[in-house]
Amino acid sequence: MIARIDAHHHLWRYSKEDYGWIAGKMAAIARDFLPQDLQLALSTSGIHGSIAVQARQSLEETQSLLDFAQQSDVIRGVVGWAPIAGPEFPAVLDRFEPFRKLKGFRHVVQDEPDVAFLLRSDFNAGISLLRQYDLVYDILIFERQLPAAISFVDRHPAQVFVLDHIAKPRIRDGALEPWRSYIRELARRENVSCKLSGMVTEADWAHWRPQDLQPYFDVVLDAFGPNRLMAGSDWPVCLLATTYKNWFSTLREFISPLSVTEQDLILGGVATHVYSLSENA
Numbered sequence: 001m002i003a004r005i006d007a008h009h010h011l012w013r014y015s016k017e018d019y020g021w022i023a024g025k026m027a028a029i030a031r032d033f034l035p036q037d038l039q040l041a042l043s044t045s046g047i048h049g050s051i052a053v054q055a056r057q058s059l060e061e062t063q064s065l066l067d068f069a070q071q072s073d074v075i076r077g078v079v080g081w082a083p084i085a086g087p088e089f090p091a092v093l094d095r096f097e098p099f100r101k102l103k104g105f106r107h108v109v110q111d112e113p114d115v116a117f118l119l120r121s122d123f124n125a126g127i128s129l130l131r132q133y134d135l136v137y138d139i140l141i142f143e144r145q146l147p148a149a150i151s152f153v154d155r156h157p158a159q160v161f162v163l164d165h166i167a168k169p170r171i172r173d174g175a176l177e178p179w180r181s182y183i184r185e186l187a188r189r190e191n192v193s194c195k196l197s198g199m200v201t202e203a204d205w206a207h208w209r210p211q212d213l214q215p216y217f218d219v220v221l222d223a224f225g226p227n228r229l230m231a232g233s234d235w236p237v238c239l240l241a242t243t244y245k246n247w248f249s250t251l252r253e254f255i256s257p258l259s260v261t262e263q264d265l266i267l268g269g270v271a272t273h274v275y276s277l278s279e280n281a
Contacts, residue, residue, distance in 0.1 A: 003049050004049070006042065007051050008197040009053065010052065010055040011034060013032050041233075041235055049076040054105075054106055059083075061080070066078050076275075078103060084107055102135070106139075110145070130159060136160045136161070137159060138162045143178070160193075164197065164198065165199070166198070194230070196217065196229055196266065200213070210253065226263075230266060230274065
């Protein structure tokens with residue numbers, strides 16, 4: 001049986017200073033979330049393994065996630081942060097090369113004020129180094145940054161990319177355009193896969209219904225197909241709007257019309273392939 005993989009979650013030892021983005025109505029997640037908490041969450045939904053993703057832009061957190069992964073068989077991979085645009089990036093790549101569970105990097109592009117940040121020459125120079133280390137790059141953006149993301153991907157046709165959170169469409173407003181058109185265009189690039197994650201927190205946290213999310217799921221399913229979609233929880237951030245179990249129940253309902261083979265791809269097969277996961281990584 002194909003392992004069930006949560007392709008996107010976070011872990012942290014919380015401090016207000018380190019995780020300043022957790023503020024306002026996000027008090028429910030302003031606490032520690034550690035591997036033992038993850039294990040409990042996964043057990044509610046029959047998930048066998050996971051990919052831990054950075055939530056803070058520091059090498060310290062990247063190392064912490066790798067340490068967690070070394071201690072936990074359930075964490076099959078890590079997508080960390082590194083100074084991709086910095087002159088020190090080659091040395092950082094060499095430093096982390098021995099860590100077999102390091103599968104990729106991510107930068108919080110969604111917070112960059114420059115809508116064309118992804119097109120910076122120094123950032124692209126760093127991205128061009130990832131292939132020789134067999135590392136994936138996770139694209140974290142808002143809808144408005146999709147045009148730049150399309151041009152960015154075109155600069156690196158051999159690099160493996162994963163789009164996080166379906167590029168954060170304006171689900172709360174019920175807006176499909178221009179997100180839908182941009183997603184269809186981005187999905188024409190075969191080196192890009194997409195995570196079915198982060199949707200509930202782009203909807204109305206307190207009042208969302210599955211039918212609010214369905215049109216967005218339909219778009220990415222049509223655009224990417226089951227062979228380039230992977231299930232992710234965005235836990236513990238998802239707890240602002242739902243439980244871990246309820247999110248995976250909702251996702252399984254969305255994919256229920258698909259064949260068993262297609263469901264297996266979304267629930268673990270694609271993540272296992274794209275991130276080169278193994279049980280003994």
